[in-house]
Structure formats: C-alpha cells, structure tokens
Amino acid sequence: MDLIVGNWKMNLGGRDSLQLIEGILERFKKPLPGEAVVCPPATALFMAGNRVEETPLQLGCQNVFYERKGAYTGEISPDFAREAGSKYAIIGHSERRQFFSEGPEINRRVAAVINSGMIPILCVGESLEEREEGNAWAVVQNQLKQGLQDISTEKLCGLAIAYEPVWAIGTGKSASPEDAQEMASRIIEELNHLQGLRVLYGGSVKPENISEFMTLAEIDGALVGGASLKADSFAKLIYWEK
Numbered sequence: 363m364d365l366i367v368g369n370w371k372m373n374l375g376g377r378d379s380l381q382l383i384e385g386i387l388e389r390f391k392k393p394l395p396g397e398a399v400v401c402p403p404a405t406a407l408f409m410a411g412n413r414v415e416e417t418p419l420q421l422g423c424q425n426v427f428y429e430r431k432g433a434y435t436g437e438i439s440p441d442f443a444r445e446a447g448s449k450y451a452i453i454g455h456s457e458r459r460q461f462f463s464e465g466p467e468i469n470r471r472v473a474a475v476i477n478s479g480m481i482p483i484l485c486v487g488e489s490l491e492e493r494e495e496g497n498a499w500a501v502v503q504n505q506l507k508q509g510l511q512d513i514s515t516e517k518l519c520g521l522a523i524a525y526e527p528v529w530a531i532g533t534g535k536s537a538s539p540e541d542a543q544e545m546a547s548r549i550i551e552e553l554n555h556l557q558g559l560r561v562l563y564g565g566s567v568k569p570e571n572i573s574e575f576m577t578l579a580e581i582d583g584a585l586v587g588g589a590s591l592k593a594d595s596f597a598k599l600i601y602w603e604k
C-alpha cells in the first residue's frame with residue numbers, strides 16, 4: 363500500500379498545523395488509496411494527534427532521541443511522541459545529519475523508535491559531490507549499515523527507508539525516475555531479508571511528478587517536504603492515481 367508522508371519540518375506552529383490538518387481532512391474522499399501521514403513539529407504533535415484520532419490521517423514525528431526518559435533537556439522521547447499519537451518517526455533526515463551532526467547514533471534512534479512501538483522511516487541519501495564522484499551507492503549502503511546494525515531482523519519488520527538524495531531536497535530538481543529506481547533496487551537487494559520493507563522516494567516530489575516515482579515497482583511511497591504544506595497539493599499527492 364502506498365505510503366505518502368508529509369514532513370512539515372520547522373514550518374508550521376500549532377495553529378497552522380491544525381489548520382492544515384483540517385484542510386487535508388476536508389479533501390479526503392473515501393477510501394484512501396494508501397496511507398497518508400503528516401509529521402508536524404514537536405510542539406504541535408499532541409494537538410495534531412488528538413485531531414487525527416479516528417480519522418484516516420496518520421501522525422508521525424520528525425525526530426526523537428534514543429533514550430526514553432531522563433535528564434536530556436530539550437530532547438523528544440520516543441515514548442512521548444508515541445503517546446501523542448505518532449505511528450511513524452522520521453530518523454536520520456539529511457537536515458539532522460547536516461545541522462545537528464547526527465551520525466552513528468542514528469542507529470540507537472532507530473532502535474528506540476521500534477522499542478516505543480513506532481515505525482522508523484530511516485532517511486538515506488548522497489550529496490551531489492558524492493554522486494558526481496560515483497559514490498552514491500557506497501554512501502547509502504554505509505548509512506543503511508550504520509543505521510540498522512545490531513537491530514534484529516524481527517524488530518526491523520515493516521521498516522521504511524526513504525531515499526532522499528540531498529541535492530534534490532527543496533531544490534525543485536528531483537532525481538530522475540531511473541536513478542531513484544536504481545537506488546531503490548539496490549536498497550531492496552541489500553535488505554532483502556527484511557519482511558514488509560517499504561522504500562520511499564523523497565526530494566522535490568510534487569503533484570506534477572509523483573506518478574513518475576509511484577509507478578515504479580520498487581517505490582512504495584513518497585516523503586514530501588514543500589508540497590505537503592498546502593492541503594490541495596498534499597491531497598493531490600495522496601490521490602495521485604486519480
């Protein structure tokens with residue numbers, strides 16, 4: 363089943379998040395062709411969770427810490443995100459890797475997400491320089507290995523991997539369907555022992571190009587930034603087939 367995830371990043375406060383949720387819900391026609399998930403900023407999570415409860419819209423968080431509780435000022439517990447209603451957690455987004463120096467501990471975040479009962483959406487992707495040097499797969503493979511090491515196959519059941527080439531994020535320049543397909547196939551091959559694996563594509567996905575990716579057999583969904591911030595455009599992404 364398609365998994366369309368809106369990553370709202372640090373763009374909407376609580377009021378605006380709720381307003382956007384209302385707009386999305388108004389545009390829902392039954393039945394939904396897949397799973398639709400929104401990931402508001404942490405301050406909006408609890409209110410958003412209350413609002414989407416018993417609707418077809420699902421909730422995710424944008425990041426969590428790897429400890430579940432304690433003296434970690436400013437961090438977000440995976441258990442609290444779960445309590446707020448999050449089903450999914452985006453982990454290892456390239457913006458977290460870039461601006462908050464996330465690296466090896468992404469592995470512990472993935473494990474913590476699973477232990478709290480959420481489904482991780484682990485983000486991987488190469489920079490333009492790494493692609494031009496021919497290292498795209500080596501980078502992604504390493505991010506997968508690092509992100510998933512020492513977590514049992516059973517626990518990783520149902521995992522989602524989002525392939526988001528860094529150069530395609532927020533630039534308007536998406537990867538070509540061929541490049542996305544090639545990377546998705548390699549990811550599937552690398553993780554072929556995992557049941558229920560889903561590979562998403564992210565990076566300048568919009569209503570005009572989503573079908574290029576969603577029609578690929580290897581791609582099960584999309585992780586969307588900019589185009590998820592308007593109800594009309596998010597609804598078009600969900601109903602891309604129609």
Ligand code: 13P
Pocket residue numbers: 369455526530531532533534564565566567585586587588589
């Ligand atoms: P854009 O869709 O704005 O390129 O962002 C992609 C992204 O980073 C989603 O996590």
